[in-house]
Amino acid sequence: xxxxxxxxxxxxxxxxxxxxxxxxxxxxxxxxxxxxxxxxxxxxxxxxxxxxxxxxxxxxxxxxxxxxxxxxxxxxxxxxxxxxxxxxxxxxxxxxxxxxxxxxxxxxxxxxxxxxxxxxxxxxxxxxxxxxxxxxxxxxxxxxxxxxxxxxxxxxxxxxxxxxxxxxxxxxxxxxxxxxxxxxxxxxxxxxxxxxxxxxxxxxxxxxxxxxxxxxxxxxxxxxxxxxxxxxxxxxxxxxxxxxxxxxxxxxxxxxxxxxxxxxxxxxxxxxxxxxxxxxxxxxxxxxxxxxxxxxxxxxxxxxxxxxxxxxxxxxxxxxxxxxxxxxxxxxxxxxxxxxxxxxxxxxxxxxxxxxxxxxxxxxxxxxxxxxxxxxxxxxxxxxxxxxxxxxxxxxxxxxxxxxxxxxxxxxxxxxxxxxxxxxxxxxxxxxxxxxxxxxxxxxxxxxxxxxxxxxxxxxxxxxxxxxxxxxxxxxxxxxxxxxxxxxxxxxxxxxxxxxxxxxxxxxxxxxxxxxxxxxxxxxxxxxxxxxxxxxxxxxxxxxxxxxxxxxxxxxxxxxxxxxxx
Amino acid sequence: xxxxxxxxxxxxxxxxxxxxxxxxxxxxxxxxxxxxxxxxxxxxxxxxxxxxxxxxxxxxxxxxxxxxxxxxxxxxxxxxxxxxxxxxxxxxxxxxxxxxxxxxxxxxxxxxxxxxxxxxxxxxxxxxxxxxxxxxxxxxxxxxxxxxxxxxxxxxxxxxxxxxxxxxxxxxxxxxxxxxxxxxxxxxxxxxxxxxxxxxxxxxxxxxxxxxxxxxxxxxxxxxxxxxxxxxxxxxxxxxx
Numbered sequence: 001x002x003x004x005x006x007x008x009x010x011x012x013x014x015x016x017x018x019x020x021x022x023x024x025x026x027x028x029x030x031x032x033x034x035x036x037x038x039x040x041x042x043x044x045x046x047x048x049x050x051x052x053x054x055x056x057x058x059x060x061x062x063x064x065x066x067x068x069x070x071x072x073x074x075x076x077x078x079x080x081x082x083x084x085x086x087x088x089x090x091x092x093x094x095x096x097x098x099x100x101x102x103x104x105x106x107x108x109x110x111x112x113x114x115x116x117x118x119x120x121x122x123x124x125x126x127x128x129x130x131x132x133x134x135x136x137x138x139x140x141x142x143x144x145x146x147x148x149x150x151x152x153x154x155x156x157x158x159x160x161x162x163x164x165x166x167x168x169x170x171x172x173x174x175x176x177x178x179x180x181x182x183x184x185x186x187x188x189x190x191x192x193x194x195x196x197x198x199x200x201x202x203x204x205x206x207x208x209x210x211x212x213x214x215x216x217x218x219x220x221x222x223x224x225x226x227x228x229x230x231x232x233x234x235x236x237x238x239x240x241x242x243x244x245x246x247x248x249x250x251x252x253x254x255x256x257x258x259x260x261x262x263x264x265x266x267x268x269x270x271x272x273x274x275x276x277x278x279x280x281x282x283x284x285x286x287x288x289x290x291x292x293x294x295x296x297x298x299x300x301x302x303x304x305x306x307x308x309x310x311x312x313x314x315x316x317x318x319x320x321x322x323x324x325x326x327x328x329x330x331x332x333x334x335x336x337x338x339x340x341x342x343x344x345x346x347x348x349x350x351x352x353x354x355x356x357x358x359x360x361x362x363x364x365x366x367x368x369x370x371x372x373x374x375x376x377x378x379x380x381x382x383x384x385x386x387x388x389x390x391x392x393x394x395x396x397x398x399x400x401x402x403x404x405x406x407x408x409x410x411x412x413x414x415x416x417x418x419x420x421x422x423x424x425x426x427x428x429x430x431x432x433x434x435x436x437x438x439x440x441x442x443x444x445x446x447x448x449x450x451x452x453x454x455x456x457x458x459x460x461x462x463x464x465x466x467x468x469x470x471x472x473x474x475x476x477x478x479x480x481x482x483x484x485x486x487x488x489x490x491x492x493x494x495x496x497x498x499x500x501x502x503x504x505x506x507x508x509x510x511x512x513x514x515x516x517x518x519x520x521x522x523x524x525x526x527x528x529x530x531x532x533x534x535x536x537x538x539x540x541x542x543x544x545x546x547x548x549x550x551x552x553x554x555x556x557x558x559x560x561x562x563x564x565x566x
Numbered sequence: 567x568x569x570x571x572x573x574x575x576x577x578x579x580x581x582x583x584x585x586x587x588x589x590x591x592x593x594x595x596x597x598x599x600x601x602x603x604x605x606x607x608x609x610x611x612x613x614x615x616x617x618x619x620x621x622x623x624x625x626x627x628x629x630x631x632x633x634x635x636x637x638x639x640x641x642x643x644x645x646x647x648x649x650x651x652x653x654x655x656x657x658x659x660x661x662x663x664x665x666x667x668x669x670x671x672x673x674x675x676x677x678x679x680x681x682x683x684x685x686x687x688x689x690x691x692x693x694x695x696x697x698x699x700x701x702x703x704x705x706x707x708x709x710x711x712x713x714x715x716x717x718x719x720x721x722x723x724x725x726x727x728x729x730x731x732x733x734x735x736x737x738x739x740x741x742x743x744x745x746x747x748x749x750x751x752x753x754x755x756x757x758x759x760x761x762x763x764x765x766x767x768x769x770x771x772x773x774x775x776x777x778x779x780x781x782x783x784x785x786x787x788x789x790x791x792x793x794x795x796x797x798x799x800x801x802x803x804x805x806x807x
Contacts (some may be wrong), residue, residue, distance in 0.1 A: 026690065040669060040715050043616070094691035101683040101746060103703065103710050110697035131711075134623055137712065142681040142739075205619040238596070241621045324621060327640050328597075438607035482612035485581035487663040490611040502743060528593040 002174075002181045003412065003422065006034030007148065007404040008397075009171065009185025011157055011212060014142045015133065015389035016368025016396070017191035018140040019093075023397025024404075025147035031401055036152040036172060036183060038492070039142050039206065045193055045205040046389065049133020049182055050320060052117055052125030052246035053390070054383040055090040060529045062121040063087045067250060068559060073119050074377025075519035075529065077537070077554055077562035078227070082355040082373050083370075086391060086558060093128050102139040103128050105317075115317075116249040116365060117276040118382040127384040130244050130320045133386055155181060156492050157192075159420045160219040160364075163413045171420045175492065179486025181422050186407045187363045189402035190216060191393065194347030194369040195503050196229070199453075200445040201300070202344040202526030203235050203242035214369040214499025216351045217506070221360050222541045224347035224372035224552075226503065227510030228522050230380055231454050233279040234305055235343025239295040239328055243321050243340055245382040247305060248272040250313050254283065255337065256291035256305040259456075267566040271346045274566035277520045278380040280342035285542060287341075297339060301512035304337035311335070316354060342454055346385065348520065349507075353537060357396040357509050363403050367396040374537060377554075378519020423516075433477020437494045440474050444497070444504055447471075452508050459526045461512040468505050506540045506547045513549055514538065531561050568707050570643060573605045574613065575630075575654035577661045585802040586610075598651060599627055602665075615665035622779055625715035630654040635720040638778045652794035658729070663719060672716045675732055678756055682738040684751025694805040695749045700776035706745035709738055709787050711780045718784050721777035724767050731767045732758075734784030741787040744794060756798050759791045 008024040013035055024033045038042070056066050066087040071078050093113065098104055103114045105127050124322050128135035148554040150503035155172040164166055167543040170183045192212025196204035216224050233254070234243040248254070253261045254272055266282035267274035274282075282304050287294060291303030307314060311334040314322045318333075325331040327336050330377035357365045368389040375388060444467075471556050475497065516530035536551040569589045575582050583587045588605045595601040599617055606613045615638070616626040620745075622640040631641050634649075635656050659667035719732035725733050740759050743749045757763050768788050775785040 039618060039626070040673070043622075044620065047623050047713075048619050048621060092692060095695055098687070098695040099683065099688070099748070100760045101743070104705055106698055106700050106703050108700060110699045110702075114697045131623075133617070134713075135710065138712075139682075143683075145677045145680070146682050203626065207618045239620065320623075327622070328642070330644070337709045348633070397591050433579065436611075442607075478612075484579050484663070486613065486667050487614045489606070489614055 001417070001428045002179055002185050004181060005409050006185045007031040007181065008033045008189070008400045009170065009183055009192060010035045010189045010315060012193060012241045012370065013037035013039065013151070014044035014191060014193055014368060014369070015046035015137055015140065015386060016393035017083065018137070018144055018187070019390050020189050020191055020367055020391030020400065021149050022140065022144055022147065023394045024401040027398050027401035028405065031404055032150065033147070034150040034152060035156060036155045036170070038154060038175070038211070039158045040153045041151065042137060043207070044137070045208050046359065046386070047134045047137045048203070048205060048242060048384050050130045050242055051246035051498055052115060052127035052132050053094070053122045053386040054117070054120065054381070055126050055387060056087060056124060057091055057093045057094065057112060057114060058125065061124050062099070063507065065122055066124060069119060069121055072564055073379055073381035075379055075564055076531070076535065077374065077377030077518060079265060079374050079555040080557040081555045082561060084373050085355045086373070086388065089391035089395070093387065093394065097136060097139050097390065099128040100139050100143045101137050103367045105129060113180065115246065116230060116273065118245045118249060118273045119270065120381070120383070127246070129405065131317050134480055136386055136390070137313065144390045148523050149466070151561055156495065157215060158424060158495055161413050161416045162219050162361060163410065163416070165361065166409055166410060167361055168413045169416060173424065173558045175279070175487055178249050180424065182412065182417055184409045186404035186409055187365065189396050190351055190364070190366040190370045190401050191368050191413035193372045194350070195500070196344045196347060196450050198445065198500050198504055199344040200449045201235060201240050201329050202339065202513070203232050204344065208497050208501045209496035210347070211496060214299055214502050217502055217542050218230055218439040219281070219538070220542055221364070222352040222539045223506060224349055224352040224537050224539055225374060226506045227514055228348035228378050228542055229344055229507065230276055230346035231342040231347060232240035232276055232345030233283055233342055236324065236328065237300055237302045237339040237341050241324055241328060242391060243305060243338060243346070244318070245276070246365070247307060247318055247321055249315055251310040253306040255306050257293045258291060262286050262291070270566035274443070275379055276382060278566055280454055281522060283342055290413050293339065294529065295339060300341055302339045302341040305340045306337055308335060308562065309314045309332050339524050344545050346380050348372065350378055355392070357392055357399055363407060365396040367392045378521060387503070429480055429483065429491065431477065432479050434479050435477045437478050437490060437497055439472050440471055440478065441497050441500070444468070444471055448504055452511055455522055456511050458512065462509055464508040465505065468501060468508065472501050508541060509547050509549060535561065570595070570601060571650040572605065573650065573652045574663050574664070577655070581665055591724055595645055598641040598643070598653065602638060602645065602653070602802050613755065615731065616664045622711060625713035628656050628715040628717045628720065629719070630656055633742045635717040635777050637717070639714060640779060645661070656716065658720050658725045659716070669716060672719060672735070675736045676714065676739060676790065677741050680754065681743065682747050683743065683746065683756055684754065685748070686750055698747050702747040705747070707746065709782060710743035712738055713780055714780050717777050717778065717779060718774035719774040723771060723773060728767060731762050732763045734788070737765060737791060738782060738784040738787040741791045744791065752798065758796050760795045762783060765792050
């Protein structure tokens with residue numbers, strides 16, 4: 001067993017984790033900052049963010065407007081106090097990353113340019129062409145080279161160990177050597193991203209398997225609002241690769257099989273630039289009504305994204321998706337239609353937190369998609385994720401650094417660490433029931449797509465719970481065939497699937513109990529929003545018999561819920 | 567059913583190498599990465615390789631495909647125009663296992679070139695942007711597209727014989743910052759570029775530019791750097807008198 005101590009320990013090297021690491025290192029250069037990730041940081045899914053990040057930079061815009069758009073987008077499930085504080089933190093992050101070299105797209109006068117995005121009442125999406133996440137990540141990773149941040153690349157975290165409710169340690173496997181490595185920090189930041197690969201058709205990188213949510217949950221830290229999974233309207237068929245919302249905010253149309261522009265039926269004011277939940281449902285309803293395209297991509301029916309009339313904008317403002325359509329589908333978006341279908345894109349839920357980034361465990365913080373503050377409520381607005389990673393990654397980094405200054409590393413809980421070591425080498429690797437981990441994962445994803453997708457109903461949700469229980473039994477009988485120490489990805493998959501099974505259960509249970517429709521959670525059997533009973537967050541806490549669900553009221557400051565239409 | 571024969575150069579954890587072929591149904595996969603995932607999920611779970619975004623932006627899956635370094639995720643089966651593909655780890659890197667290679671040296675070189683904006687007015691608190699015209703922006707933006715996949719290093723013939731050479735990606739990073747109007751670190755950067763591990767070792771064969779999946783053109787960046795170095799030398803000579 002190898003032991004490593006840091007003052008501030010960060011799990012996850014995506015946008016929130018890198019931002020937090022820099023903030024902690026800048027707060028006090030004497031602190032040691034360690035960043036542990038199962039990937040090299042630049043391989044994190046944050047690099048795939050495309051269209052933009054909302055920030056109030058223009059005097060004609062206002063914090064109130066950004067707050068209101070976010071709250072309406074959230075279908076009134078976002079906590080309004082947190083949102084009001086959050087939007088005020090964002091502009092400084094845009095300017096800071098500009099000083100650090102981020103190539104924000106420019107106006108002719110040299111100032112930072114902004115554009116429209118889905119469900120915004122002011123064009124406040126700050127962007128770096130359609131590679132916003134990529135450029136911000138390159139900027140942060142490169143900036144991090146300036147500090148003495150210790151990068152532990154390709155260490156897979158298996159467990160958070162608490163002792164008497166206090167932070168103790170994090171156990172990992174160094175993928176390169178297979179060594180069991182225990183990390184301790186005076187403070188710990190979770191920044192491990194979302195859980196979107198619970199689903200088959202996803203815009204997500206393969207690596208987004210909900211490890212952070214899963215680890216926290218098993219340690220007894222509650223998760224919040226997990227039933228809210230965002231489906232992005234335009235995943236490229238058949239790969240699921242994201243086609244940015246900017247394709248529509250720059251003027252692109254959605255067409256059904258009759259080549260009719262159908263969004264007017266569902267969002268008479270905003271059309272294609274309504275919020276994502278609204279557009280995704282519209283596409284699914286078109287397909288259900290028999291107006292989906294049955295084409296060359298297997299069984300999946302889809303609709304078309306038409307950008308032919310904005311062909312002159314593609315090379316400058318949408319270069320990446322133009323290139324993606326060409327490289328992956330052989331389609332020239334200037335002259336041809338692009339096949340799209342709703343795909344899982346964002347996990348609104350996460351570790352129960354707040355705008356100060358704290359959790360139920362003192363000294364443990366969380367930022368980015370791993371967190372549920374809640375800013376996004378039942379539906380995140382496009383352009384409101386990377387700004388959260390920057391603003392709250394910064395808050396978490398400073399908070400963790402402050403905590404580290406006045407606290408010490410506890411004595412290692414050797415008994416629990418030894419138990420975890422045994423679980424890995426003597427349980428996981430020695431199970432021999434013949435079940436294949438990849439097959440269990442595939443069956444789980446098929447179940448989630450089918451039963452817990454854009455549309456939900458009681459019976460399919462109950463079926464999902466049964467299926468997950470059966471999958472959990474099969475999981476006990478896996479055989480990991482790869483016995484190597486070095487780079488054993490099959491073992492990594494096994495841990496990921498363990499987290500995914502827990503999360504699938506929480507998502508389904510939350511969706512079943514929420515007998516209303518709000519934001520991304522749409523119940524066919526309860527199609528209306530029910531403010532009297534459900535202006536509240538779902539809190540899921542681990543128990544041996546499955547998740548225990550409790551509820552907490554939403555914080556409302558000045559925007560009372562009203563009918564939401566676009 | 568049509569099949570694709572995937573011949574993989576495998577290396578086990580003790581360093582033993584062997585060739586192994588897998589027959590993958592063509593209708594199940596559309597890219598080389600998908601073929602490798604198909605093999606791992608259905609045929610041999612011990613096959614090791616890196617992957618993540620599958621959309622050619624995270625830089626994980628660089629490997630030798632039919633003798634040239636490419637991203638597995640964006641190499642479509644259709645583009646192979648063959649029923650057989652040979653897959654091997656990238657050259658010039660130490661193999662960890664199968665197709666996963668050691669990237670520590672690559673990222674170490676990247677860190678060495680100080681790949682971040684250097685300015686005299688850093689105070690940690692910023693309330694506006696640094697003005698930059700679209701023309702100034704155009705000077706560096708193409709060079710900021712590098713995804714750090716390391717493919718150019720595998721393509722570069724100098725890297726093979728001369729591992730101390732900084733190589734195309736780190737040198738391109740130097741030019742990316744020299745060309746950025748917001749940066750004030752040109753002095754340090756050009757010293758590194760003109761140092762013993764710098765641009766002088768490049769023979770301008772252009773393999774890096776040909777291999778780069780993102781069209782970054784490291785070879786041109788290195789030429790631009792050499793031009794700047796001459797200009798800089800001249801100016802500093804002038805200042806001394």
